[in-house]
Amino acid sequence: MSYETVIGLEIHSELKTNTKIFCGCATTFGAEQNTNVCPVCLGLPGVLPVINKRVVEFAIKAGIALNCKINNFSKFDRKNYYYPDLPKNFQTSQFDLPIAEFGYVDIEVDGKVKRIRITRIHMEEDAGKLVHSGTTIKDSATSNVDYNRTGVPLIEIVSEPDISSPAEARAYMEKVKSVLEYLDVSNCKMEEGNLRADVNVSLRKVGATELGTKAEMKNLNSFKMIENALAYEIERQEEILDDGGHIVQETRTWDDAKGITLSMRTKEAAQDYRYLPEPDLLPIITTDEEIEEYRRGLPELPDARKERFMEKFDLSSYDALVLTTSRQMADYFDAAVRNGADAKLVANWIMGDLSKHLNSENKDISESLVTAENLAAMVTLISKGTISSKIAKTVFEQMWKTGDDPEKIVKEKGLVQITDTKAIEEIVDAVIAANPKPVEDYKGGNAKSIGFLVGQVMKQSKGKANPGLVNELLKGKLDA
Amino acid sequence: MKVTAKDVESVAILSRLELKETDMEKYTKHLNAFLEYADVMTSLNTDGVKPTDHVLPLQNVFREDVVKPSLDRELALSNAPQREDGYFKVPKILED
Numbered sequence: 001m002s003y004e005t006v007i008g009l010e011i012h013s014e015l016k017t018n019t020k021i022f023c024g025c026a027t028t029f030g031a032e033q034n035t036n037v038c039p040v041c042l043g044l045p046g047v048l049p050v051i052n053k054r055v056v057e058f059a060i061k062a063g064i065a066l067n068c069k070i071n072n073f074s075k076f077d078r079k080n081y082y083y084p085d086l087p088k089n090f091q092t093s094q095f096d097l098p099i100a101e102f103g104y105v106d107i108e109v110d111g112k113v114k115r116i117r118i119t120r121i122h123m124e125e126d127a128g129k130l131v132h133s134g135t136t137i138k139d140s141a142t143s144n145v146d147y148n149r150t151g152v153p154l155i156e157i158v159s160e161p162d163i164s165s166p167a168e169a170r171a172y173m174e175k176v177k178s179v180l181e182y183l184d185v186s187n188c189k190m191e192e193g194n195l196r197a198d199v200n201v202s203l204r205k206v207g208a209t210e211l212g213t214k215a216e217m218k219n220l221n222s223f224k225m226i227e228n229a230l231a232y233e234i235e236r237q238e239e240i241l242d243d244g245g246h247i248v249q250e251t252r253t254w255d256d257a258k259g260i261t262l263s264m265r266t267k268e269a270a271q272d273y274r275y276l277p278e279p280d281l282l283p284i285i286t287t288d289e290e291i292e293e294y295r296r297g298l299p300e301l302p303d304a305r306k307e308r309f310m311e312k313f314d315l316s317s318y319d320a321l322v323l324t325t326s327r328q329m330a331d332y333f334d335a336a337v338r339n340g341a342d343a344k345l346v347a348n349w350i351m352g353d354l355s356k357h358l359n360s361e362n363k364d365i366s367e368s369l370v371t372a373e374n375l376a377a378m379v380t381l382i383s384k385g386t387i388s389s390k391i392a393k394t395v396f397e398q399m400w401k402t403g404d405d406p407e408k409i410v411k412e413k414g415l416v417q418i419t420d421t422k423a424i425e426e427i428v429d430a431v432i433a434a435n436p437k438p439v440e441d442y443k444g445g446n447a448k449s450i451g452f453l454v455g456q457v458m459k460q461s462k463g464k465a466n467p468g469l470v471n472e473l474l475k476g477k478l479d480a
Numbered sequence: 481m482k483v484t485a486k487d488v489e490s491v492a493i494l495s496r497l498e499l500k501e502t503d504m505e506k507y508t509k510h511l512n513a514f515l516e517y518a519d520v521m522t523s524l525n526t527d528g529v530k531p532t533d534h535v536l537p538l539q540n541v542f543r544e545d546v547v548k549p550s551l552d553r554e555l556a557l558s559n560a561p562q563r564e565d566g567y568f569k570v571p572k573i574l575e576d
Contacts (some may be wrong), residue, residue, distance in 0.1 A: 010534035026546025034519050037556050038548075057497050072569045075533060084570040131567065137574050144567030145558075264574075272494055282541045374510055 003203040007163035010198040013186045020151035022049030029459040033146035041151035043088030055153040058185035063100025075277040085128040095275040098122035107171040117160040126152040166230040196221040229254040235278035313343035369403030378406035483511045
């Protein structure tokens with residue numbers, strides 16, 4: 001039987017504020033347990049929360065950048081449930097009047113653009129962290145709770161079920177992450193849990209209009225995990241449906257080590273959050289003028305930047321997408337081009353050697369010793385013919401290790417390309433004399449064997465001969 | 481009757497309240513009284529009356545994003561029934 005996959009994501013992003021959403025406790029990651037807590041975030045009786053202004057600003061910016069309508073009137077509500085990471089027994093969140101609604105992002109998978117609608121964005125507080133005494137929550141007789149994270153501001157971005165494959169889910173998450181990074185409203189460090197997703201997935205027969213029963217997997221905090229968990233879950237559901245079975249609506253956990261999803265099998269009755277308006281917090285009114293002002297203050301966003309790279313620098317759609325997904329990388333490219341380097345060459349070097357080195361050492365572009373200015377200088381050396389592309393690789397290696405200026409490296413190591421015809425001619429003559437067989441082949445009509453001879457000349461010049469010139473000289477002599 | 485004993489039972493479960501069988505009738509009656517009172521209010525004509533979003537005539541009350549001192553950990557943990565290594569210690573969370 002063939003099925004259609006229907007996926008929706010709820011992305012939680014911690015906001016990059018100094019303090020929590022309703023109190024002045026610091027949001028520092030990794031602080032000693034229960035040291036960033038106060039009566040407000042511990043939910044002690046009689047306390048009064050007050051909204052952190054920056055949280056609202058960041059949520060509005062995210063809303064505008066994700067093409068949402070910002071609600072002029074927004075309020076907080078209490079979402080009631082019992083769990084030890086939630087000291088108040090309710091989470092302060094937003095129910096019927098979230099800060100933003102009706103947005104979308106465009107994603108690109110295999111060169112095809114698809115629009116994923118965003119249902120809503122709301123503000124809420126994060127919960128605490130549990131440390132179980134056993135290996136899993138179920139085999140733990142007790143658990144320990146650290147409330148440092150309780151009250152750290154979050155925005156939850158809820159998508160419509162418009163996503164049809166694990167690859168699209170990943171592209172969507174990458175796009176949202178990219179937008180939040182451009183806005184500088186979240187650290188987006190997935191490994192620290194700044195950005196995580198709850199994923200809903202169901203299957204239906206191709207052509208069916210009704211949605212199938214879904215399963216949910218919570219707190220996935222890497223792109224790989226999202227793709228793997230979805231791929232596994234889709235297969236699991238397919239097998240059940242093929243066997244004529246029914247999917248149980250439930251929350252499943254993703255076991256990353258085993259690569260499977262498992263039922264949580266809680267004996268809880270169906271969730272009923274009994275939302276009620278939060279009486280301790282006052283409504284948030286945002287005027288159209290204020291929204292316009294936020295809009296004008298936004299930085300250039302990934303889509304606009306991609307367009308600009310394609311138009312101004314004649315980059316392909318794919319290259320422009322790769323360069324603009326991370327704001328840091330796009331800034332780096334812009335800086336290099338501002339320094340006068342050829343845009344296409346810069347793009348190739350960033351996506352090629354630089355990215356290769358960054359990935360293999362698991363580094364961020366901001367940690368690269370090769371500055372945009374130095375990369376620009378190196379590319380200019382290639383453009384001017386001072387060094388060949390091949391030599392540039394050696395120069396780049398050195399830059400990567402030391403952060404040195406490329407001109408200094410080229411000078412010190414004597415890597416300047418030989419463009420002196422006479423010097424190359426001597427090598428060419430020697431190579432022709434030493435290789436009678438390939439010379440005969442070439443003269444006999446096998447044009448390809450000139451490649452071998454060029455290679456020999458390059459080798460003897462230690463890569464410093466200008467390849468164009470070598471070709472020209474060889475042909476001149478052999479064709480004569 | 482708007483509320484049945486079954487509703488009361490499910491609300492009690494959601495609220496982690498243990499109700500004695502003998503109290504069921506009493507609470508069912510009480511909850512019904514609340515809802516019937518709500519009916520009285522619903523019967524009023526409120527055409528042209530703006531919905532009340534909050535009982536206070538205030539809006540946009542914010543604080544600046546400035547760090548204030550947190551509680552001393554000893555003090556924060558001082559009411560905890562159980563603690564361990566600076567953590568609040570809680571009993572088993574999920575049943576087998």
